[in-house]
Amino acid sequence: MFRQRKRVLAAWIGLALGTSLVFTAGTGKAATVTIKSGADIKNYMVYKDDVYYVKGTNNVLNVRLGDMGSYYFFTLAACPESGGSGHTVNVYSGGGKYIDIMAGTISNNKVVMTDGTVYNVYGGLQKGSSTVSNNSVTISGGTVNGQIYGGYSGYGGTGGAINNTVTISGGTISNMSIYGGNGQGLANNNTVTVTGGNFSGNSGILWGGYCSYSSGTATNSEATGNVIKVSGFSGTMTQVIGGTATTNKDTALASKNQVILGSGTYKGSVEGGSTSGSSGTASIADSNSVQINGGTHQERIYGGYATLSSEGTATASNNVVEVNAGELGGFQIYGGYASGGTNAARGNQVIINGGTMNSTASIITGGFANNGTAENNKVVLNGGTVAGSIYAGDAEYSGTERNNSIDIYAKSALDLSKATLYGTKWRYSDVSSINSTLNVYTKDITVKDVKYFSNLNYYLPTNVRNGDTIITVNSTMSTDLGSGKVSVYVPGGTSLGYGDKVNLLTNPRRIWWDGNVGEATLTEGVSIDYPIGIQLENGDTSLVATIGGTFDSDLDGAGGNENTTVQLKEQTKSLVETAAAGMAALNSSADFVTSKGLAAAQVAAGTSAGFNPFFAAGGSNMRYKTGSHVDSDGFGLALGLAKEIKGARHTLLTGPFAEYGGSTYNSYLDDGTHAKGNTHFFGGGWFLQNELKNGFFYDGSLRFGRLTSDYHGEGAMAANYDSRSNYYGLHVGAGNRWQVGKKDCVSLYGKYFYTHQAGDDVTLSTGEKYNFKAINSSRTRLGIRYTHKTSTDTEIYGGLAWDYEFSAKGRASYRGLSTPATSMKGSSGMAELGVKFVPSEKDPLTMDISLQGWTGKQRGLAANATLLWKF
Structure with missing residues (x-):
């Protein structure tokens, strides 16, 4: 045989x-x-x-x-x-126990098996440097007693295996190993899909892609982008690996491989991506993932697995294991695992959304490095039943653990009553454990114990109440928190008040904590920092946070329990900068409509009797000083209808108009706090201008509309909100024009502007409900303009103006406490230069293009243009 x-x-x-x-x-x-x-x-x-x-x-x-x-x-x-x-x-009935089936040697070959009995099945197989690609094996019936390959480039060659597939929906698979692609040098983007079938006997390994070092010219080994999807089968499946790469020369890389498993029995390990190397090589498992959606698992689960036999580097990074359902009796889950040589596990995650892991011998580790470096790894606990030991990062006996964390969200039912949470399990060994963190985002959690975290951060939920308990320890032993730093955060709108207590952690057997009482602060959303006392109470069985400072706890703004020592954070001024940016946009439009808009209306009205259309557009890049400052890139459009009414001693210009515009802004506080957003407005109104024969003129306008704004804060003000408010405004002005010679004219003018921007109630993404007060802008402008005609149809002009804002103060409040105010009060100077092309019978196009420069309270440049075609 x-x-x-x-x-x-x-x-x-x-x-x-x-x-x-x-x-x-x-x-x-x-x-x-x-x-x-x-x-x-x-x-x-x-x-x-x-x-x-x-x-x-x-x-x-x-x-x-x-x-x-x-x-x-x-x-x-x-x-x-x-x-x-x-x-x-096409394989149908009959066959023999030791008959192999092969479709082709290179690419685009197919094996379709619906019945019969065979030994090995190959979609494509060859030796040499050619790549075996796009071959497929589909099995819906029959019996396979040996191996199944979507594509196989083997026997010492250097060819790769790419984009090959194996699909199994029925039949009997016995004593087998299945490969989506098996190549020398590389095995990329191969797929194995199992939706049915009976897996029996001493079944082998299920590989999405398998790549080994070649004795030929290839020195690297790469398995990337391979996928295994199993939704259901009968019998027992053994080891499942998304992508495997091995080498004994240079680098083995397994990257971006995926394993997605559903119902069934799995008696071997599950690995998203795995690599191995010999002395002096590099073994890298990066960005691989395993998703468990069901089934019974009897062995270890790895997101990424990187090992070396001796010297070299082994790295497991950015790998993820996500458990949504299933019975996990395999005792150990690793987001990333690195062993041998100089090794590191970085940025790996284990996310538990559901499923059951009942054994107290179970271990969950975000990232494991065997006497190496385990850093920035994370375990996220959202739901399910988890027993045993949970480590964010583990550097074994003598390595380094840094910035690893365990996050408890409990988005669904979560049972940790038999689980111990570790910042490090090597507190009294040679392991260097730095900045390990427990983040808790829920309450009423029971655990077996909590040990050795550098930081314990409590993000209290919105439904937390006075006297609530966040974590209860049910151990028969005392709890050792070491000298962990405790911080507490609450969302905006919390119901907690002055003197309220929250039991952060309780253990009837006693708690040992070396932290300093009263060091912590409680931060509410992005708005308030409260003094908070944290200390052991009730015979050292409870770690209790007591809220100090007072505020309007009933949120009615009427007072009660006020204490001036509690204030909104200085950075909350950033929230009001959005309103300042909106007012700046509205004021800019008022300037534009009453200057370029009126000028365009005047030209349009003279074209014919009745109402005549006009249009003007402008853009600006400005900085507004508000006590801090807002940088704004804005635009404005004005269009309307103008009618001219001539009298014996005057000419009256009037008509309706519409305005539209907005800005993209960035706001900055003096401490560097940054936010950005957008404003948009749409409105309309009516204008008039009356000019007398002696050169004296006066004008006015009424306007109203709707302003929308949004805010996106960063850093200490990492919150968002949207706002909508109405606005209205008016302006009045007067001036005089003097002709200086045949081609020159001098104008003096004065204007007054009033704009009201209504307030709004907004809810921040962090939960706080803010009341934004109305903003009222009251401005005056005095200016002079000189105009010179260069020809019968062209004139140039320049001017200077002084602008003074009397108010425009922006304010908001939360819990009856006011934010620091913004203010645009102050002087600004403006210089303008423009050119105007006046129409004639031969040239009916009118263009007015100008540039304005601003300094003072508002600084920057504005460009404006009006276009008019006379018919």
């Missing part, structure tokens, strides 16, 4: 080497052959070294063998060696 199997292997080696065959028929033509018996094999196929080839190219081989018995050791192939692509093998 052994000799016969060696002969089969020799036959495959001969095939892979490209043995030359001579065909008597069908060469160069597609052939469809159905095999029903041994006689059909002889009639329709060419035999060479235990391999039977269908005559011709682009073949379809239909296999309907009778029971050939255990004495038949040969391979049926749809490809002659002169054409190893585009072949199909």
Whole structure:
């Protein structure tokens, strides 16, 4: 028997080497052959070294063998060696226990099995430097007793395996290993999908992609982007690995491989991506993932697994294990695992959303480094039942643990009553543990114990009440918190008040804590820092936070329990900068409508009787000083209808208009606090201007509309909100024009502007409900302009103006406490330069283009343009 199997292997080696065959028929033509018996094999196929080839190219081989018995050791192939692509093998009834099936040698070959019995199945197989790609094996029935390969480039060659697939929906898979792709040098983007079938016997390993070091020219080994999806099957499946890479020369890389498992029994380990290397190599498992959606698991689960036999570097980074359901009896889950040489586990995660892990011997570790470096790893606990020990990061006996964390959210039912949470398990060893953190975002959690965290951060939920308990320890031993720093945060709108107590952690057996009483502060959303006392109470069985300072706890703004020592944080001024940016946009539009808008209306009205349309557009880049400052890139549009009414001693201009505009802004406080957002407004109104024969003129306008704004804060003000408010305004102005010679004119003018921006109640993304007060802007402007005609249809002008804002103060309040105010009060200077092309009968186009420069309270540049075509 052994000799016969060696002969089969020799036959495959001969095939892979490209043995030359001579065909008597069908060469160069597609052939469809159905095999029903041994006689059909002889009639329709060419035999060479235990391999039977269908005559011709682009073949379809239909296999309907009778029971050939255990004495038949040969391979049926749809490809002659002169054409190893585009072949199909359909396997139906019959077959033999030791018959292999192969579709092709290079690419785009298919094996479709609905019945029958075979040994090995290959979508594509070859030796050499060619890549085996886009081959597929689909099994919905029958029995496979050996291996299944979507694509296989083996026997010492250097070719890779890319984009090959294996799909199993039925049949019996016995004593097998399944490979989406098996290559030398690389195995990328291969897929194995299992939706059914019976896995029996001593089944082997399920690989999405498998790549090993080649004895040829390849020195690196890479398995990237392979996927395994299992939704259900019967029987037992053993080891499941998304992508494996091994090397003994340079680098083994397994990256971005995925394993997604559903119902079924898994008795072997599950690995998203795994790598191994020998002395002096690099072993890297990066960004691989495992998702458990069900099933019974009896072994370890790894997101990424990187090992070395001796010297070199092993790194497991950014790998993820996510458990949503299932029975996990395998005792150990690792987001990332690194061992051998100089090793590190960085940025790995284990996320538990559901499932059951009942054994008290169980271990969950975000990132494990065997006497190496474990840093920035995380375990997130959202739901399910978890027992045993939970470590964010583990550096074994003598490594370094840094910035690892455990986060408890409890988004669904979460049972940790048999689980111990560790900042480090090596407090009294040579391990250097730095900045380990427990983050708690819920209450009423019971655990077996909490040990050795550098930081304990409590983010209290919105439903927390006086006297609530966050974590209860049910251990028979006391709890050792070491000297962990305790911080407490609450969302905006909390119901907690002065003197209220929250039991952060309780243990009837006693708590040991070396932290300093009263060091912590309680931060409410992004708004208030309260003094908070943290100390051991009740005979050192409770770690209690007591809120100090007072505020309007009933949120009615009427007072009660006020204490001036409690104030909104200085950074809350950033929230009001959005209102300042909105007012700046509205004021800019008022300036634009009453200058360029009126100028365009004046030209339009003279074209004909009745109302005539006009349009003006402008843009600006400005900085507004508000006590801090706001940088704004804005735009404005004005359009309307203008009618001119001529009298004996005056000319009246009037009509309706619409305005639209907005800005993109960035606000900055003096301490560097940064926020950004957008404002938009849309409104309309009515204007008039009356000019007397002696050059004196006066004008006015009314406007109203709707302003929308948004805010996106950063750093200490990491909150968002949207705001909507109405606005209205007016302006009045007067001036005089003097003709200075035939081509020159001087104008003096004064204007007054009033704009009211209504307040709004907004809720921050952090929960606080703020009341934004109305903003009232009251401004005056005095200016002079000089105009010179260069020709009958062109004039240039320049001017200076002084602008003074009397108010425009922005304020908001929360819990009856006011934010620091913004103010645009102060002087600004403006210089303008423009050119105007006046229409004639031959040239009906009017253009007015100008540039304004501002300094003082508002600084920057504004460009404006009006266009008018006379018909």
